[in-house]
Amino acid sequence: MIAGKMLDDWKTSHPLIKDLVELRETTWFTPVRAPTAEALKDVPLNAHDVADASARLNRFAAYFQSAFPETLPTHGIIESDIQQLPSLRGALDARYGQALPGALWIKKDSHLPISGSVKARGGIYEVLKHAERLALEAGLLTLDGNYEVLDTPQAREFFSQYRIAVGSTGNLGLSIGLMGARLGFQVTVHMSADARQWKKDKLRAHGVTVMEYASDYSIAVAQGRQQAKDDPGCHFVDDENSTDLFLGYAVAAERLNRQLSLAGLKIDAEHPLFVYLPCGVGGGPGGVAFGLKLVFGDAVHCIFAEPTHSPCMFLGVYTGLHDEVSVQDFGIDNITAADGLAVGRASGFVGRTMQRLIDGYYTVSDDELHALLWLTADSEGLNLEPSALAGVPGVARLHAHYAEYLQRSGLSVEAYACATHLIWATGGSMVPEPEMQAYLAQGAQVLQG
Numbered sequence: 412m413i414a415g416k417m418l419d420d421w422k423t424s425h426p427l428i429k430d431l432v433e434l435r436e437t438t439w440f441t442p443v444r445a446p447t448a449e450a451l452k453d454v455p456l457n458a459h460d461v462a463d464a465s466a467r468l469n470r471f472a473a474y475f476q477s478a479f480p481e482t483l484p485t486h487g488i489i490e491s492d493i494q495q496l497p498s499l500r501g502a503l504d505a506r507y508g509q510a511l512p513g514a515l516w517i518k519k520d521s522h523l524p525i526s527g528s529v530k531a532r533g534g535i536y537e538v539l540k541h542a543e544r545l546a547l548e549a550g551l552l553t554l555d556g557n558y559e560v561l562d563t564p565q566a567r568e569f570f571s572q573y574r575i576a577v578g579s580t581g582n583l584g585l586s587i588g589l590m591g592a593r594l595g596f597q598v599t600v601h602m603s604a605d606a607r608q609w610k611k612d613k614l615r616a617h618g619v620t621v622m623e624y625a626s627d628y629s630i631a632v633a634q635g636r637q638q639a640k641d642d643p644g645c646h647f648v649d650d651e652n653s654t655d656l657f658l659g660y661a662v663a664a665e666r667l668n669r670q671l672s673l674a675g676l677k678i679d680a681e682h683p684l685f686v687y688l689p690c691g692v693g694g695g696p697g698g699v700a701f702g703l704k705l706v707f708g709d710a711v712h713c714i715f716a717e718p719t720h721s722p723c724m725f726l727g728v729y730t731g732l733h734d735e736v737s738v739q740d741f742g743i744d745n746i747t748a749a750d751g752l753a754v755g756r757a758s759g760f761v762g763r764t765m766q767r768l769i770d771g772y773y774t775v776s777d778d779e780l781h782a783l784l785w786l787t788a789d790s791e792g793l794n795l796e797p798s799a800l801a802g803v804p805g806v807a808r809l810h811a812h813y814a815e816y817l818q819r820s821g822l823s824v825e826a827y828a829c830a831t832h833l834i835w836a837t838g839g840s841m842v843p844e845p846e847m848q849a850y851l852a853q854g855a856q857v858l859q860g
């Protein structure tokens with residue numbers, strides 16, 4: 412029984428469940444997409460909240476230039492480049508046997524400074540917001556003062572009285588841990604079994620306490636939540652529900668808008684933007700998509716990508732059960748090489764508030780992620796971690812269903828032909844070389860298969 416219904420009855424009422432349970436690659440364009448202006452009312456946050464987050468990140472720019480010199484080229488702003496992918500596009504045409512439409516671009520959050528993944532947006536933002544509040548209350552800082560004071564022994568001494576806890580499959584822990592430890596906080600990261608050893612080693616080398624569990628992400632998060640509940644001096648970063656994380660991700664959109672303009676790419680009703688976002692618990696892609704909808708409105712189409720073994724958001728939205736159901740309830744094991752996406756139960760906040768703003772969901776097999784990892788490295792010289800490849804097949808999935816999609820979305824054939832397709836690459840630049848070689852070897856093997 413799953414939410415009062417037998418699995419067979421679920422398969423009858425929701426036919427794609429059969430494919431998901433059998434771990435087949437599956438695509439679903441939702442019937443619930445609504446006009447942006449209408450659907451944005453579902454989200455209890457707005458453009459002012461994103462602007463507030465953006466202003467906070469700007470206030471910290473002087474701190475970052477001092478504490479993390481790798482942010483000097485971007486003047487203390489943690490941001491990644493966009494890049495066109497002409498060679499990968501050719502490789503995808505060949506792999507999927509179709510001439511894919513429009514222009515193919517990548518957003519390289521894989522190369523974000525400090526922690527090398529999309530978590531350098533939300534995770535770091537939440538730590539900064541917490542640190543700022545404490546420092547303001549203690550009179551260590553003023554809103555219009557120089558935030559470089561936070562990069563001093565006195566500030567670190569001050570923050571060392573406080574604790575931060577988080578549950579993670581790896582990258583969120585890496586971001587919270589590296590940022591929190593640099594500010595002086597005592598950080599504990601509760602890591603799920605999926606977390607890669609090098610991420611735990613790196614954190615420990617920076618003085619972060621890493622707790623390891625044999626179980627999956629949900630248990631790691633529960634442990635972090637418990638730790639913070641018993642300790643008033645401990646801030647828990649709640650990956651499943653945090654609006655701060657969400658807003659940290661959302662700031663990406665205004666910056667992307669500037670990058671696209673600089674690259675000469677126009678986004679409007681006649682030139683739509685399709686964005687393919689790897690999804691774990693949903694906060695990262697949800698927050699980015701929220702920001703994109705605020706900036707581009709109906710001209711942007713957001714599509715979430717998950718591993719065939721962890722389709723938690725797909726299942727949650729498709730069944731309408733959201734966080735009341737896990738992939739394990741449906742007999743899906745949540746075991747995947749895409750460790751950043753190894754989440755069995757989606758964020759209820761993101762699923763419920765964002766479902767009318769998201770256009771579709773699809774799943775990708777681990778073999779395909781490895782094959783795409785090899786193809787992306789070979790064609791473009793970009794080394795990504797398995798999770799970060801989930802967005803790559805999106806344009807082919809869309810194209811395979813495009814007649815149906817155009818009808819549903821009201822997009823014209825002409826506009827579709829002028830679309831820009833953006834793969835959100837979420838991690839990989841910090842993967843140690845031997846680990847990357849092993850991923851590449853697996854990809855080569857799949858392609859020879």
Ligand SMILES: *Cc1c(COP(=O)(O)O)cnc(C)c1O
Nearest residue numbers: 582691692693694695751837838
């Ligand atoms: C965390 C993560 C994601 C997805 O973010 P969620 O907030 O968990 O949905 C995607 N890719 C990578 C590499 C990640 O670490």
